[in-house]
Every structure is written in structure tokens, then in C-alpha cells.
Amino acid sequence: MTTHLFVRSCYTLLDSTIRIPELVSTAKKYGYQSVALTDHHVMHGVARFLHECKKEGIHPIVGLEVDVFYHEQKVPFLLLAKNNRGYANLMKLSSLLCDGREYATLEEFLTYSEHNFLIVYGEGGYFDAELISEDRTGITQKLALMKSELPTFDIAISYEETSLWRSKNAVLKALSKAQGIQTVALNKIYYLAQKDYETLKVLSAIKQGTTLRDKNVTPITGRYFLSIPEMEKIYDADDLRRTDEIASECHCDGDLEKTGIPVYPLKDGITAEQYLPQLCLAGLKKRLNGDLKPAYVERLKHELQVIHKMGFEDYFLIVYDFIRYGRQKGIYIGPGRGSAAGSLVAYCLGITMVDPLQYNLLFERFLNAERVSMPDIDTDIPDIHRQEIIDYVYQKYGEQHIANIITFDTLAARAVLRDVGKAMDISKREIDMIVGLIPQTPKITLEKAYEQKEKLRVLLNASPQLMEYFNMSKRIEGLPKNKSIHAAGIVMSGKPIEDVIPTIQMAEGMKTTQFVGNYLEERGLIKMDFLGLKNLTTIDEIVQMIHKHNPDFHILSIPLNDAKTYRLFAQADTIGVFQFESDGMRNLLRKMKPNCFEDIIAALALFRPGPKDQINTYLEGRKNPASVVYPSKELKPILKETYGVTIYQEQVMLMAQIAAKFSLVKADILRKAISKKNEEELAGLRQEYVLGCKENGYSDETASLLFDLAEKFAGYGFNKSHAVAYGLVAYQLAYLKANYPLEFYTSILNSVIGDSTKSAIYITECRRKHISIGAPDVNRSTDIYYHNGKSIILPLSIIKDVGTLAARTILDERDKNGRFGDYFDFVARVVLRKMNRTQLERLIAAGALDEFDLGRTTMLNTLDDAIKYAKLVQVPFGAQLSIDPQLVSKPIVVRMKDSQEELSENEKAALGFNLGEQPIVHLRQKLGITYPPLAELNSNRGLYRGFAYIQSVRQIRTRKGDLMCFLKLTDETGESDMAVMPNLYSQYSQYLVKGVYIQFYAKIQDEASFLANQIEIVRQK
Secondary structure (H helix, E strand, O other): OOOOOOEOOOOOOOOOOOOHHHHHHHHHHOOOOEEEEOOEOOOOOHHHHHHHHHHHOOEEEEEEEEEEEEOOEEEEEEEEEOOHHHHHHHHHHHHHHOOOOOOEEHHHHHHHOOOEEEEEEOOOOOOHHHHHHOOHHHHHHHHHHHHHHOOOEEEEEOOOOOHHHHHHHHHHHHHHHHOOOOEEEOOOEOEOOHHHHHHHHHHHHHHHOOOOOOOOOOOOOOOEOOOHHHHHHHOOHHHHHHHHHHHHOOOOOOOOOOOOOOOOOOOOOOOHHHHHHHHHHHHHHHHOOOOOOHHHHHHHHHHHHHHHHHOOHHHHHHHHHHHHHHHHOOOOOOOOOHHHHHOHHHHHOOOOOOOOOOOOOOHHHOOOOOOOOOOOOOEEEEOOOHHHHHHHHHHHHOOOOEEEEEEEEEOOHHHHHHHHHHHOOOOHHHHHHHHHOOOOOOOOOHHHHHHHOHHHHHHHHOOHHHHHHHHHHHHHOOOEEEEEEEEEEEEEOOOOHHHOOOEEOOOOOOOEEOOOHHHOHHHOOEEEEEEEEHHHHHHHHHHHHHHOOOOOOOHHHOOOOOHHHHHHHHOOOOOOOOOOOOHHHHHHHHHHOOOOHHHHHHHHHHOOOOHHHHHHHHHHHHHOHHHOOOOOOOOHHHHHHHOOOOOEHHHHHHHHHHHHOOOHHHHHHHHHHHHHOOHHHHHHHHHHHHHHHHHOOOOHHHHHHHHHHHHHHHOOOEOHHHHHHHHHHHHHHHHHHHHOHHHHHHHHHHOOOOOHHHHHHHHHHHHHOOOEEEOOOOOOOOOOOEEOOOEEEOOHHHOOOOHHHHHHHHHHHHHHHOOOOOHHHHHHHHHHOOOOHHHHHHHHHOOOOHHHOOOHHHHHHOHHHHHHHHHHOEEEEOOEEEEOOOOOOOOOOOOOOOOHHHHHHHHHHHHOOOOOOOHHHHHHHHHOOOOOOHHHOOOOOOEEEEEEEEEEEEEEEOOOOOEEEEEEEEOOOOEEEEEEOHHHHHHHOOOOOOOOEEEEEEEEEEOOEEEEEEEEEEEOO
16 A cells, blocks of 8 residues: 655645545545645645545645755755644644745754654755766765754655656665665655646646746646556555555644634733623613613523623623724724624624614524534624724734634636636637626536537537637636635634644735635634625715714614605615615515615515515515414414515524424524525424424424425525614615715715716716716815715816826825916926826816816817926926926917817716716606616616617628627716617618617616617607
């Protein structure tokens, strides 16, 4: 027998094609009893490797390839953990090397090599030069030197399949044996099968940013996963025997002592077990204005008992502390998220702003003493303040106890086609063509795309080269390409993190875990999600604006029965309102016409893929409550609020409690088993459920029906705690929109700077609501939207080709030298600051210079003279230039008449939308056309009814020679393309020209294009 002691996986990025599950399954298939994982400097794959080995019954060998600065050169060594102490040392060494280091010092290496087997390479190592030149003396001297300086080591015998290296290895073996040093067979593996060599070549080309034609893209051949007979054929028996000896002495399962929650710092003599109940009681008194109702007291007592039993007091205090810090700093922390909103303890501590008893929310949905797992309180924070909160936690608990979480950007369907195409010298046109045929569906794979898209199959089957390219992309698809940091999560540890897992330094400051999130909780690390929400930033900004004229306003004190707010929901006027912007949700609101907060919660829970089938049932029941039929009178109180429809997970749990005598803890276990589709566990729970129902007097048939209902609804039912918390955020935004529209639209427009489509939607809404929008103006605009109490003023930064940098240039000049006096003064001063002609043209087109009262056409035609004047008035001022307007006279201006159509086109090109009322708006109103605008296009809606202006026409011939065309359509909100096929185009070709207004029915192709079904000419040019 033998084993493989060197395997490099795909986590040595773009250096290997080997995925961890395939490595372990291949080892099992070939009859190996053990296998190693030895990536270069990193240990990203170790956690999964250990799991897969355990699942497949393979003995794992955890190793690390390490570069060491040894006698003035960088030398690679291989370490294999003898036990978990060796594994802990490998983690420390990997963490050190992943801190921006190219190599370890000899001292560091010796420190962390303890409890590890040390293997010194022959080929590709310290003796490489001497082996190639057959310098026996040099090899002998180096062996003696290493023997005197390093702990016991083996010499690796590699690449035995070639006659050249076999002869050189024979020399190395003899010289090693002479000094009492053992040798070991070491086939260095970078891919699993011989055919994968070509795949590795493509990966190498991607890594180097080149193509397969590049002579540097030449990985060494023969680095595949040899079978046992192949190993026995190539390597000497004694070297193979040594692999078995090493493997048999490696006993590393990664089961180190777990960490736990960091200790929350308290004054001497006070424990977390004492402090948490004190805080909660004080918080409850404050929440209830001193009226400690028995139901609340009993609930608090129960929750605290569970928290104590699970040892989570410090966790709650940590979360309480950083949320309190944020609120003290004036940061608007979200009212809650997820199942944590079902905790009274969280409510008492101010972690959430949702009263769980008022909304019948369940603590067991959040924390279950029988389902032992870490608590999970996610915190929503305005995106501009997220890092501030994380920095506070980092400073408080220290760099050894907190880390970011790593994620990997993989070579997904479209990305892999582009990267592989470039490496294989496929033309950009062909790459674009194939990428364009991949569906936009999230998580689409190339295999599924091939099955779904007939055009793709036809194209590939017609070209062997393209089929080879596509198949190569499929082999590489899903491999990690880059490391990145989890967008929301961090982990905390009671012990120093590097005692528990390896880390990597990916950004300044906080370190990052080398393991992905799936493998952190099992090590005792506690995950905290800090989610930066733009919507909270919007609320925060609106509140700050309101405080300027109403300092006593508090968002958490707004009434939940505001008539204007519910009128807004009932009219589906929810563009810009969190969770309620989509067409489908707004259609639901129109039918539902919410009139209380419970309706808002229900709408959030209903408008999801699973419960959508129940919407009509819910609406019918809401319209006629007397018609609702409940499964039993005992269950009516649970289902009454949703008119007999089970839409919340908590309802499923309460029904199990009432009907089947389940405790809420058991009911949560049922919910979890249903969501995970654990058939074995569900079979046992069904028996218990039916038995409990029968003991309650239900028939066998009814009992089975109730379980079937639970199984159906728990699978897609919504977490009510989350619905209440997010419903509150949505209500707050709707309240602000209804009661403070000027502040609302100012902030919401700031949130979409750079997105001209959404900006157009919001500006159209402002016009509809008679909110004045002021054009950008070089003498009063800033780099963000603001309002002056009457109008919203557009920023300079949204103008195309101007952006934030040039906008800041204008603002800095204005701040330093005062307002711009006229057109020529402005051009002279900003040209001095290196603004270019294109930027000046865009400023004119956007209306930012209208104040100078020359007319945009006149300014554009005078621009050359203005720039010449700007350069003529420049004078030296020390080491810099200044301007002296007295040097020459200003150019003579010949006023020209503006063309409204041309101004409108230029303005839209500069801003992405038009500020002034466009003809299409008047025509839409005149004709009573109510179709949604182009910017509200939704690719899931099938047929689209629209009204638009033809901006351009591109005519082509099909393969059959028939004429068809592509129209570029525009309206007041955006642009889209529409294809008109030959049969339709032949009827309307003479009318489909630039400047024509049309109504149409079209099938949506994607988010920016249609296929015309019907066309009606509304107004000819």
C-alpha cells in the first residue's frame, strides 16, 4: 500500500483543478486508505477536507507547503501534522505567512514545525541545481548542513516516471542513505486525471492573464493522481513503505478545544449572569412605563432561564453594548431583523424595537434549548455607519478576538466563459455571442444553460472549436478565482482566533478567517452580521433634515395608525419604500388596500414565491371573514389574523402546540425538520404529531390533514418576527414619504446617484406630486441633492463626464474665490483647474450654466472662444497660474435660437433623464395612457403594454433576406430596445422612423429589450 502526501487543491488559487470532494472520492475509488491536503501557505480547504474524509471513511493527512528563507534563498518545505498539536502549529504558521509574507524565517519555521513531519524536496527544492548538474559534493554538503540545522526530516523522491529524474533521484537516495536520512515517495499532485492537464494549462493562462500560445504557460506534466498500481510501478518499494509509515503516524482530526463567546467586560464582583437580568428588568420597566404586567414578567423569566442554560449571557451583553454605542452616537440602528425580534430580552435591552408579546412572536423560533446552536442576532445599520460600529467592536475586544469572514469569488457561468475564452484565443465577438445566450437566472450553470437554450446548442454543435471552449469552461466553472471578505459577517472568539482557526490578512486592520462561514460555528466562533442597509441611511438622512425645522421629531415615536401613510399603501404609492417597490407587490397593495400595521406585515409575508398561491384565498377571506373555514375552533385564534391562511412559521408552531400537544421547543424542531426536508426525522415527528392530535380528540383523518398542512406551510411560511421588524422599517419610510415628501425625495434621490433610470423614476414622481426640481447650477448646486425648503436642487456630480471629482473642482473654486460672475468667468476659472471641453459641454447641456442667461445653443457655439479667452487670461502666480480678466476683452457673443428638441436630447444625454416636461408626458396625459413607463420594466412579467417615442431605427436583413428592424425607444424615464420581426415590420416600416410616438404590445426579452407583438402609431413625425 501507499498514499499521496502532496496534494495541492483549487484553494491554491488557479494552480490546481482539484476540488476537495472529488479528491476524497477519487482516493476512495482508487482504494487508498488515506490522502493528504497540502496547499501552498493556505489552509482554506482543510475544514471541508476533514469533513469529506470522515464522510468517506478516508484517513486525513493535513499538511502545508511552506516557503522558508534558508541560506539566502527561498526554499519550499512540506509539513504534515502528526497530531492536533502539529495542526495547531500549521494554523499559526499559515496565519503568519498569509500576513503579506512571501516566506517564513528559519526561526519561525523551526518554532511551528514541531509535531509535524518535515519533508525536504529533491526535485523543485534545495538540491535542484546540484541534482541537475550532478554535483554530488554539493548535495552531500547541503544534506549535512540541513541535518545539523533542521529537525528530523525525509527527502522527497519525485517525478520518478522520467528516466532523467530517476537517475538523479538514485544519486540523491544514495547520498541521503549515507547520512542516515530516509527517503519517501512524493508524487506532487495538481490535478486528478491525466486529461485534466489541459484544464490546468487554461487555469495557468487565466492566472497569468495570457493565452495558451504563451510559452510560459507550461505546467509540469505527470502531476495527476496516480493509482496504487501506477505508484508501485514507478516508485521503489522502500520509498512507498515510508509513505505508509508517515501516514500511519499522522493522527490529526482538527478537533482542537473549541472557543466560545468573548467575556463581556464588567466591573469586579459582577458577573454576566447577574448583570443581564438586572438590565432586562430595568429595560422592561422602561418599556412598560413601570407597569410590570405578569405575562411580560413570566416571559422574561423564561427567556433568561433558557439563555442561562445555554450560557449566552455574554452574547446578549455584547450585542446590547454595540447597539447602545451606535444609538448614543446618533446612528439609526434598525428595529430588528429575523427571529431575534421574537425575544423579549432583546426588546428589553434595546436590541430590537419590536414588542414580541404584542405581535404574538415566539422566543423558541429564535433560541431553542434542544436545538443547540449559536444565537443569531443580525443588526441592520445605515451603510455609511457600518464600519464605525465594527471598529468599535474591534477596538473593544481586540484584534485577537475578532475577524472578518472569507468568501471566494468563483468562476461562475458568464465569468468563466470570458476568462476561458480569452485564454483559448476565442474572438471577443464569439465570446459575447455565447455569453449573451446564457440566461440571467441566478446561479445558472453552463450545463443548465445548454439544456434550456436551443440557440446555444445549435451554435455550439455547429463549431467543434466553440464546443471545446464551452466544455473547457464547464470543467473550470465553479473553481475559486479570488478571495474576498463577507459583506456582512464577522466572527468573535473568547480565545485568540489563531488558536482556533488559521487567518489571513486581506485588508488593513482586522484579520480574516481562512475558513468559510460554514465551518466556523463548529469551532465555537460566534458570528455577528452587521448589515449595511441603504434604506436606513435614507431614514437617517430624512430625520436629520426634519430636525432642522422640527428638532423634537423622533422616528421611533411616529404613530402606527397614520391615515396618510395607509392611504399611500392603499394607492400603492410605494416607489422608494423598502420591500414595497416591485410591480407585483404594488398590485397586491391595490387589491389589499392595507389599513393597519398587521396588513403591512401580512403583505410582506404573502408576497413570496411559496405563499403567492394563497393570496387570492387571503384576499377573499379578508373581504368576507364570515366565509373563512378553519381546521378546528381551537385553531381559529391562531389563523384568524390571516383569514385562515397559514403564512407565518410561528402559526405552524402554535398549531402544533394546540393541536398536537407539542411544546414550542418541539414545534420549532418540527419547523426546522420541514425546512431541511429531513425525511427520517419527519417520519418520527409525524407519528408524535398524529398521536398528540388524537389525544386531543381529533380523528386520524383530521390529524393527518393537520400534519400535511404543517408540512406544506412550514416549508415556505415566513418568519413573522422578521416580517414585523421589516414591516416597521417599510412603514417608517412610507410615513416619511407621506408626511415629509420634500425630505423623502431629496434623500431617496441621493441614494441612487449614478443610476439614471431610478433617478428618472423618482423625478417623474416628484413632478406628479408637484414637487419642484431645480436644474443643476454651478452657483448653488453641491455634489449631492439638497432642498431649499421649496425645491430639490440637482447635484453637479450626476452630470455625465463630470462626476464627483470635477464637481468637487467646481465647488472648491466657488468656495475659494466666490460665485461665478458670468459664462466666461466660469470657463476661465475651471479651465485653470484642468476641466476639459467635454465636461463643459455636458454642464451646458444639463442646464448648469442657464443662470448666465445666454441660452444653451449660444454657449455651446461660443465654447471655443470661451476656452481661448480662458487661456489668454492666465498669468503666472508664483509656481502656479492665476487669471487676470483685465488682460483681454471677453469674446463677443452672437445669440442663437435654441431648438427645444435638440436641447431635450442633449439634456437627457447629460443627465440620463429630462427635467423639463417632455412632449411625451403631455401626450400621455392628453390620451389618458396609463401604461407603466419603460423604467419600471420587469423581466418576469411576460407581455408588456407600453407607450414610447422612437429615438432611432436600425434596419437589417434576416438570413432569408427579409427586412426587420431594431427600435431604440425612449420615454420620460428611460430607454429600451425593441425588435420588430419581418411580418410586423412589413406593415409599419414607412411609419417607424425617428420622432414617431407608438403604443405597443411586446414580449419582454430581458430587462432592457422587447420583441414586438403589436404596434399602433399614435403620432407621426
